[in-house]
Amino acid sequence: MTGRLALAGGAPVWSGDWPGWPQLGPHTAERVAQVLNGERWAISGHWTGRPAIEVELAERFAEFVGARWCVPVDHGSSALITGLHALGIKPGDEVIVPGLTWVASASVVARTGAIPVLVDVDPDTLCIDPQAVEAAITPATVAVMAVHLYSAMADMDALRAIARRRSLALVEDAAQAYGSTWNGAGAGSLGDFGAFSAQQGKTLTAGEGGLLVTSDPGLRERAEMVRGDGRRYTLGPREVGRPELEELSLVQGWNMHISEVQSALLLDGLERLPEQNACRAAAAEVLDKALGAEGDLEPIKPYAANDRRAYYHYAIRLRPGAFAGRSAATVCRALSAELGFWVHTPYRPLNGHPLYDPRRLPGLADQDFAWKFDPARFELPVAHREAERTVLLHHPMLLGSPGHTQAVVDAFDKIRRLADQLPA
Ligand SMILES: Cc1ncc(COP(=O)(O)O)c(C=O)c1O
Incomplete structure (x- = not known):
C-alpha cells in the first residue's frame, strides 16, 4: 500500500x-452592544421601562421547544439543580441517571443530597436503557433522568410509561439536543422539565448559560424563585429605577440568574x-x-x-x-x-470517571450511608x-x-x- x-x-x-x-451572526455584536449601552445587565437590575431581554428569550425558547414556559439560568447544571429542587427532590431520595453522560447529569443529583443511581445504556443510541431503569427502581426512587446524548434521544415512550406506572418524575437532560423531536414533540418538552446547557461547545451558546423548560405551572413558579434567591418578577406595577423582582419567602433559593448579555446572545443564536x-x-x-x-x-x-x-x-x-x-x-x-x-x-462511564465521585462532597465520606454514593458499585458493561x-x-x-x-x-x-x- x-x-x-x-x-x-x-x-x-x-x-x-x-x-x-461559536459563530457570530450579522446582528450579534449590535445586540450585545445594546445591552452594554443600556442600564440593565441583569434581571436583578432596575426596571428601565421595558421588559428584560431574558423575558423575550424565555418566550421564544419555550415556543421553540414546545413547552409552556422557560426559566433561563446561568448554566445547564443550574437548570438541572433548579428543576430538581423545584420537584422537591430531597436527601436520601434516589434518582436514576445513565452511566454514560457528562458528569454534571449525576453530580447535580448528589448536590441535592439525593443518590444518583447509575444505569446502563442502550447500545443503539447510547442513551439510558429503559429496561435497566425498571430494574434499578427501589422504594426510594423518585425520579428518572433521560439524557439525550450526542445525536439521539432516549426512548421517551418507554420512560414515560415507566414514570407513569411507578409514579416517578421524569427529567430530560437535553443539553445536547436542541431541536431534536420525538414524534414531533421537542426534546425537553416530554418530561416534568427539560434542562439545556448553553456552555461554549453547545449548539446554542452564550459561552455559559442554561435554560429550563416546563409545562407544569407549579414547577415553573418554584423554579423561578429557586434560581433567584427566592425572588421572582413582581406581579404588581413596575417603577423605573427600582428592582423588578419582588422578594418572597416561599423557597430557599440561590442566585442562578442569567445575565442580559447572555440572554441577548441566546436570542440571537436561537434565530x-x-x-x-x-x-x-x-x-x-x-x-x-x-x-x-x-x-x-x-x-x-x-x-x-x-x-x-x-x-x-x-x-x-x-x-x-x-x-x-x-x-x-x-x-x-x-x-x-x-x-x-x-x-x-x-x-468515560461514570463508574470510573476521574471527575465523578460524590463522596468527595464535604462531610459525605464520613457518613455511614456514603457507600450509596460510590460510583464503582454500579455495573455499566454496555x-x-x-x-x-x-x-x-x-x-x-x-x-x-x-x-x-x-x-x-x-x-x-x-x-x-x-x-x-x-x-x-
Ligand atoms: C449532557 C449534559 N448535561 C449537563 C451539562 C451541564 O451543563 P453546564 O456545563 O452548562 O453546566 C452538560 C454540559 O456539558 C451536558 O453535556
Whole structure:
C-alpha cells in the first residue's frame, strides 16, 4: 500500500480551515452592544421601562421547544439543580441517571443530597436503557433522568410509561439536543422539565448559560424563585429605577440568574439554530451513508419516534476487528492528524470517571450511608463497551461545505487502507 498516515509524517487529507465555534451572526455584536449601552445587565437590575431581554428569550425558547414556559439560568447544571429542587427532590431520595453522560447529569443529583443511581445504556443510541431503569427502581426512587446524548434521544415512550406506572418524575437532560423531536414533540418538552446547557461547545451558546423548560405551572413558579434567591418578577406595577423582582419567602433559593448579555446572545443564536441544525443533519446523513457502507463502521440507530435528530456530536462505532483491531482512541488520533480538527472518544462511564465521585462532597465520606454514593458499585458493561469503540466528531465539523464532509470520509478511507501504520 502506498501513502503514509499524517500520524506517521505523511501529508494530511485536509489542510484547510474548519468552521469555527461559536459563530457570530450579522446582528450579534449590535445586540450585545445594546445591552452594554443600556442600564440593565441583569434581571436583578432596575426596571428601565421595558421588559428584560431574558423575558423575550424565555418566550421564544419555550415556543421553540414546545413547552409552556422557560426559566433561563446561568448554566445547564443550574437548570438541572433548579428543576430538581423545584420537584422537591430531597436527601436520601434516589434518582436514576445513565452511566454514560457528562458528569454534571449525576453530580447535580448528589448536590441535592439525593443518590444518583447509575444505569446502563442502550447500545443503539447510547442513551439510558429503559429496561435497566425498571430494574434499578427501589422504594426510594423518585425520579428518572433521560439524557439525550450526542445525536439521539432516549426512548421517551418507554420512560414515560415507566414514570407513569411507578409514579416517578421524569427529567430530560437535553443539553445536547436542541431541536431534536420525538414524534414531533421537542426534546425537553416530554418530561416534568427539560434542562439545556448553553456552555461554549453547545449548539446554542452564550459561552455559559442554561435554560429550563416546563409545562407544569407549579414547577415553573418554584423554579423561578429557586434560581433567584427566592425572588421572582413582581406581579404588581413596575417603577423605573427600582428592582423588578419582588422578594418572597416561599423557597430557599440561590442566585442562578442569567445575565442580559447572555440572554441577548441566546436570542440571537436561537434565530440561526434551525438552519444550522438542518446543515448538520444533512452532513450527518451523508456520513452515515458513506461511512456505514464499508461494513466496518456502525452508525447510531435512533428510535423511529426520534423523527428529527439534532447533532451535538456525530458518533460512529468501530466494529470488532475494524481498522486492524486498533482502539477507537488510536483511530481518533489518526483522524485528528488527517483532518486538523480534534476527533475524540466519548465520556468515560461514570463508574470510573476521574471527575465523578460524590463522596468527595464535604462531610459525605464520613457518613455511614456514603457507600450509596460510590460510583464503582454500579455495573455499566454496555456503556464501557460502546464508549471504547465510538468516535465522535464535534458539531462544527458538520457545518462546513460538502468538501469538509468528503474530507471526513476520505480520512476514514485512508486510515482503513493504511491501518497497519496505526500505533498498536
Ligand atoms: C449532557 C449534559 N448535561 C449537563 C451539562 C451541564 O451543563 P453546564 O456545563 O452548562 O453546566 C452538560 C454540559 O456539558 C451536558 O453535556
